[in-house]
Amino acid sequence: MKKTVYIFSDGELKRKDNTIFLETESEKKYIPVENISEIFIFGEVSINKRLLEFLSGAGIILHFFNYYEYYVGSYYPREHLNSGYIILKQVEHYLDESKRMILAKKFVQGAVENIKKVLIYYSNRGKNLDFSIEKINNLSQNIESVNTIEQLMAIEGNIREQYYKSMDNILNNEHFIFEERSKKPPKNKLNALISFSNSIIYTSCLSAIYKTHLDPRIGYLHSTNFRRFTLNLDVAEIFKPIIGDRVIFTLINKDIIKPQHFETKFSGIVLNEKGREIFVKEMEERMKSTFEYKKLGRHVSYRDLIRLELYKIEKHLIGEEEYLPFISGW
Numbered sequence: 001m002k003k004t005v006y007i008f009s010d011g012e013l014k015r016k017d018n019t020i021f022l023e024t025e026s027e028k029k030y031i032p033v034e035n036i037s038e039i040f041i042f043g044e045v046s047i048n049k050r051l052l053e054f055l056s057g058a059g060i061i062l063h064f065f066n067y068y069e070y071y072v073g074s075y076y077p078r079e080h081l082n083s084g085y086i087i088l089k090q091v092e093h094y095l096d097e098s099k100r101m102i103l104a105k106k107f108v109q110g111a112v113e114n115i116k117k118v119l120i121y122y123s124n125r126g127k128n129l130d131f132s133i134e135k136i137n138n139l140s141q142n143i144e145s146v147n148t149i150e151q152l153m154a155i156e157g158n159i160r161e162q163y164y165k166s167m168d169n170i171l172n173n174e175h176f177i178f179e180e181r182s183k184k185p186p187k188n189k190l191n192a193l194i195s196f197s198n199s200i201i202y203t204s205c206l207s208a209i210y211k212t213h214l215d216p217r218i219g220y221l222h223s224t225n226f227r228r229f230t231l232n233l234d235v236a237e238i239f240k241p242i243i244g245d246r247v248i249f250t251l252i253n254k255d256i257i258k259p260q261h262f263e264t265k266f267s268g269i270v271l272n273e274k275g276r277e278i279f280v281k282e283m284e285e286r287m288k289s290t291f292e293y294k295k296l297g298r299h300v301s302y303r304d305l306i307r308l309e310l311y312k313i314e315k316h317l318i319g320e321e322e323y324l325p326f327i328s329g330w
Contacts, residue, residue, distance in 0.1 A: 002037040004204075004287075006280045008273045010044040015054040033058045038207045040200070042069060042276060061210060063203045069196045069270055070184070071203050076210050083213035089317040090218040090231075101152070103220040103316070103323065104234075105143055108156045110325025111237040112140045115163050117328045118241045122170045122249075132166035149223065156221075156237075163241075164194075167249075175259045176252050185268020192262060192269045193251075196276070197244035198236070200283055205232035205239070208306045213314060235309055242328045243302055247282050256282070294329070 007013070011024030020031040024043075033054075038061040047062075055062065056077040066072050093099040116136060123129040139159045146152050167178045167190065176190045186192040209216045209232055219230025221237065251257040261275030271279060290299040293308070300308065309326055316323035 003035055004284065005031060005036055005039045006042070006276075007039065007045055008042045008276050012046045013039075013041075013051060014048060015051045020051070020054075033060065036060050038063060040203065040280075041065065061207050063207070065199065069199055069276070071199050074203075074206065082215065086213040086314060086317060087215050087218070090215055093317055094218055094220060094224060100220050101147075101149070103313075104149055104152055105146075106323055106325050107221045107234045107237050108143055108152055109140075110327060111156065111241065112136065112143070112159055113325075113327040114238060114241040115159065117330065118245060119163070119166060121330060127172075128169050129166055132162055132169070135162050149221070152221070170249055171252050173252055182268075185266060186270065188269055189259065189262050190248075192271055193248045193257070193279070194244075196271055196279060197248055197283070198240060200280070201236045201240055201244050202232055204287070204303070205235045205306055208303075208310055209235075211307065212310045214310060235306065235313075238309065238325050239302070239306060243286055244283070247279070247286050251279065251282055291329075 007022065009024040009026065011022060013020065013022050015021070016030070019033055020036075022029050022031060036058075040063050042065045052062075052075060055075070059077055061077075062075040064072050064074070093103060116133060119129045119133050119136070123133065136159050139155060139162070142155055143152065146155065161181070164178050164181055171190075176193075177188065178190050179188055181194075182188070182191045183195055186195050206216055206229060209229075214231060216229040216231045218224050219232075219234045222230040222233040224230050257275060257278055261272055261278060262269055263272045287303040288301055290301045292298070293300045293305070296308075305326060312321070312323050315321040
């Protein structure tokens with residue numbers, strides 16, 4: 001199974017013979033290309049054209065993040081899987097408001113059901129979450145009746161706000177209190193974890209899309225525009241609760257991530273280098289972990305699960321099978 005490489009230190013990334021060579025102030029190491037699918041770069045890393053040509057030949061994607069740990073862009077090999085037919089179908093389902101709403105509602109429903117699965121999981125372990133579950137159940141009853149993307153986004157926003165408020169009950173940790181959602185920059189440690197986690201999941205979904213016939217610029221819940229990719233944001237909504245949020249809760253509840261793993265930067269709070277290393281290690285363990293996927297009758301990893309979700313979207317677009325979002329079984 002190919003893996004994701006994360007680079008947090010400043011340095012130089014280059015081709016050396018037939019492999020990748022990373023040189024920083026503290027280390028020099030080779031990274032075998034045969035085992036890599038993508039590289040996440042958080043540090044100030046210099047690269048050159050020779051490296052990019054080499055990565056293209058190996059089918060390796062580079063993702064870049066800024067000092068707030070937000071995704072800023074990617075380098076990926078020239079599209080070789082793009083299908084004109086699939087792109088036309090994507091556009092058709094975007095321009096037809098009724099078809100767009102069907103997909104947008106599916107993404108929200110998948111996200112909400114997985115949020116509820118997380119809350120029920122911790123409620124069964126003694127956390128006081130009955131009010132949050134009831135509130136989210138009531139809000140979610142309105143999803144089917146809305147007629148516009150704006151109304152749908154408002155419901156989704158209200159549900160996620162209630163979910164975020166419930167995190168204090170799940171964690172019960174004075175060092176990690178939600179307060180309110182803050183992003184650019186995050187204003188506290190829990191928000192810093194949420195933002196970092198979301199960035200990784202958005203980018204993991206983007207990597208998966210690059211390996212399908214889908215175009216990441218055409219989303220349905222998140223409006224297609226001139227500035228960014230949107231389909232990866234749609235798909236990520238389904239997986240943020242059961243991948244990213246579960247990683248956050250595990251790290252805090254097991255006292256693995258601690259206050260000393262954060263720093264103040266540009267009037268906000270971010271993970272320091274050690275904190276990022278701890279987080280991505282746990283995230284990778286989560287992505288690699290497997291479970292029985294009953295639809296296929298075999299075990300799959302969470303990283304494979306994202307790719308399978310995209311194939312389901314493709315089938316929906318070409319009229320082969322109605323798209324049903326993945327909902328966790330636990």
